[in-house]
Amino acid sequence: MAVSARTRKSARRQRLEAAINYPIDWLEERSGLVGGLRYFLFRKVPGDSNWFHTLGSATLTAFLVQATTGVILAMYYKPEPKTAYASIQHITNDVTLGWLVRGMHKWGASVFIILLFFHMARVFLFGAYKYPRELNWIVGVLLLVMGMAEGFTGYLLPWDQTSYWATVVGINLNGTVPFLGPYIAQFLRGGAEIGPDTLARFYSIHMLLIPGAIFALIGLHLYLVVRLGVSSPPWSKEAAGADWVEEQVTTNGRSGLTQPAARSSWRRNGGDAE
Amino acid sequence: MEPEHGDRPHSPAPTLYPVGFAAGIACALVGLIVNPTLIAPIGGAIAIVFAFFWVRDATAEYRGVPQPVEPERRGAPAVGAVPGEAAMPEPEPGERFPRNKFLEGATLGVGGVIGGIVTIPVIGMTFGPAFGKQGKHHVDLGSIDDFPVGEWKIVHFFLDPNQGDVTRRTAYIRYNGPLNGAPSFTIISNRCAHLGCPVQPNGPSFPDQTKSIDTGGGQHVTLIKMLPAGGFGCPCHGGQYDQEGNRTAGPPVRSLDRYEYSIRNGHLILGKTFSVAKVKGSGKDAIIYRYRLAGPGQHITGWEQIFYPLQPPQ
Numbered sequence: 001m002a003v004s005a006r007t008r009k010s011a012r013r014q015r016l017e018a019a020i021n022y023p024i025d026w027l028e029e030r031s032g033l034v035g036g037l038r039y040f041l042f043r044k045v046p047g048d049s050n051w052f053h054t055l056g057s058a059t060l061t062a063f064l065v066q067a068t069t070g071v072i073l074a075m076y077y078k079p080e081p082k083t084a085y086a087s088i089q090h091i092t093n094d095v096t097l098g099w100l101v102r103g104m105h106k107w108g109a110s111v112f113i114i115l116l117f118f119h120m121a122r123v124f125l126f127g128a129y130k131y132p133r134e135l136n137w138i139v140g141v142l143l144l145v146m147g148m149a150e151g152f153t154g155y156l157l158p159w160d161q162t163s164y165w166a167t168v169v170g171i172n173l174n175g176t177v178p179f180l181g182p183y184i185a186q187f188l189r190g191g192a193e194i195g196p197d198t199l200a201r202f203y204s205i206h207m208l209l210i211p212g213a214i215f216a217l218i219g220l221h222l223y224l225v226v227r228l229g230v231s232s233p234p235w236s237k238e239a240a241g242a243d244w245v246e247e248q249v250t251t252n253g254r255s256g257l258t259q260p261a262a263r264s265s266w267r268r269n270g271g272d273a274e
Numbered sequence: 275m276e277p278e279h280g281d282r283p284h285s286p287a288p289t290l291y292p293v294g295f296a297a298g299i300a301c302a303l304v305g306l307i308v309n310p311t312l313i314a315p316i317g318g319a320i321a322i323v324f325a326f327f328w329v330r331d332a333t334a335e336y337r338g339v340p341q342p343v344e345p346e347r348r349g350a351p352a353v354g355a356v357p358g359e360a361a362m363p364e365p366e367p368g369e370r371f372p373r374n375k376f377l378e379g380a381t382l383g384v385g386g387v388i389g390g391i392v393t394i395p396v397i398g399m400t401f402g403p404a405f406g407k408q409g410k411h412h413v414d415l416g417s418i419d420d421f422p423v424g425e426w427k428i429v430h431f432f433l434d435p436n437q438g439d440v441t442r443r444t445a446y447i448r449y450n451g452p453l454n455g456a457p458s459f460t461i462i463s464n465r466c467a468h469l470g471c472p473v474q475p476n477g478p479s480f481p482d483q484t485k486s487i488d489t490g491g492g493q494h495v496t497l498i499k500m501l502p503a504g505g506f507g508c509p510c511h512g513g514q515y516d517q518e519g520n521r522t523a524g525p526p527v528r529s530l531d532r533y534e535y536s537i538r539n540g541h542l543i544l545g546k547t548f549s550v551a552k553v554k555g556s557g558k559d560a561i562i563y564r565y566r567l568a569g570p571g572q573h574i575t576g577w578e579q580i581f582y583p584l585q586p587p588q
Contacts, residue, residue: 168471169470169510185569186586187404195441213442
C-alpha cells in the first residue's frame, strides 16, 4: 500500500482510532466474536446475485419484527377467557402506542407469511434447492410450517367471535386427519371441550414453543447458507457456491459432497465445461 | 480384514429365525380376529422370541470379538500454541487406562438418565390433562313443565358454571310428550357435523318469549321459543339439516349430535353427547342410529369410518 498524504495520520487521529478500537480488540481477543461477525456478514456472493436474493433477509427481518412486537404485547396481554378480550381492547385504546405495536404484529404476520412464500418461490425458480442445498430447502419448509402454526395459534388470542369460531373450525379440521386426527384435536383443545386451558395453551405454543423452534431452525438455515454459499441465478455464467466447495471438488474427488455427478450443469450454467 | 464395498455379496447367512418371526406375526394378526385375549398374545410372544434370536444371530459378527480400545496417545505440544496458554504435559508413561472413554460414557449415561427423569413429568403434564379422564357434566335445565309438547326451545346453558362464558353451550330441545309413561325429549346439539360451527334454526325465534332460570350451582339456563320450520342451517359453510338433525344438504358428513337426558325430581338433566348417523321417523317414535361421540367432520358410517378407528377419552 502506497503511503500517501491521506493515509498518514495525525497523532491525534491515531489516538482516537486506538480509543475506538480498544474495546473492539478487547472483545475480539477474548471471544473471536468480531471476526465471526465479519466472516458472517462479509461473505463472498456471486457477482450477479440480485434483488431477489434479498427476500430471505426480508423474511428474517419480518420475523424479528414479530418477535420484538410480540414480546412487548405479552407484557400487556392477559391470556384468560375472562380478561383476554378486555386486555386487547386496553392495548389498542389505552396503552401508549399500543395500537401501533399491535398493528405491526397483526399485519406483520401477513407480511411474514407472504415474504416466506416469495422467498420460497425465488429458491424454487432459481433451482437453488438442488444439490448440495436440499437440506436447507427442507429446513425452509419446516420454517414455513412453523410460520403457519404461528398464524393459527395467534389467531385465537384476540378472543373475539371471529377468532373463537375460526379456531373451532381449525381444530376440527385437524380432527378430520385420518387416524391421528381426533388425538391432534384433543391435544390442541387440551381436553374434550374447548375451555380456559385452550386459550392458555395456544398462547404458550404461540409465544414460547414455536418461536423457540423458529429461532433454532433459522440458525440452522443461516448456518447452511454460510457453509454452502449463495447460489447464482440460473442464467449466471459464474460458478456458484462457497470457495471451499470448489476446492473440495478438485482436491478430494471422493468426498460425499463432491461426487462428479454433482458438478452438473446447474452449477456452471453455460460456463466452463470440465 | 476390513471388507471393501463390493468385495462380497450382501446375502445374510441362512437362518430360519425370520420364518419363525413371520409365523409369530401371522399368528398374532389372526389372533386379533379370532381370539384377542389368548391367541394374539401367544403369537406376539412367538414373534418376540424369534426376533430376539434373529437379532442375536444377525449381530453375532459384530458382538463376537470385543474391540480393542486404543489407549490415549494424544501428543502434547511442547509449548503453548497460543501465547498465555499453558503447554499440555506429556502423558505419564504407563498410563494406558482409557479414562477418557470412561468419562465420555459416564457423561452421556448420567446425562441421559437425568434427561429422562426430567422429561417424564413434562410429557405427563403435556398430554395427561388432554387425554386423561374428562370431567362429566350433568346440567340441570329446570322443570320439564317449561317445555310444552311439540314446541322447540333454544336452550343456553353452561357446561361448567365456574368457568364462565367459555363453557356456554346451546341445545335445541323439543318435548315430544310421554312415551311408555316417561317423558320423551329431542335434544339436538348445535355443533355442526361439518366443522363445529353453531347451527341456527331456519325459522323465527321469539326473544320476547324468553325464560331465564337459575337451577343452582351458578347454572343459568335461558329458554327461547323458536320455530325451526326449515330445520337447521350452518352459517359457516352452508350445511343444512331437517328438524330431526338429518343432513339434507351441504358438507356435513352425518346428522347433528344429540344429548342424553334423564328426568330427576321433575327436572330435565342433560347427560353425555353422542353422535348420530341418521334418524328415521320423527318425534318420540324416531329411530336413532346412535354412535359414540366423534368430532365434527369425522365419519361414523360408510367406508370412510376406517379413517377414524379410535377416539380419545371424552
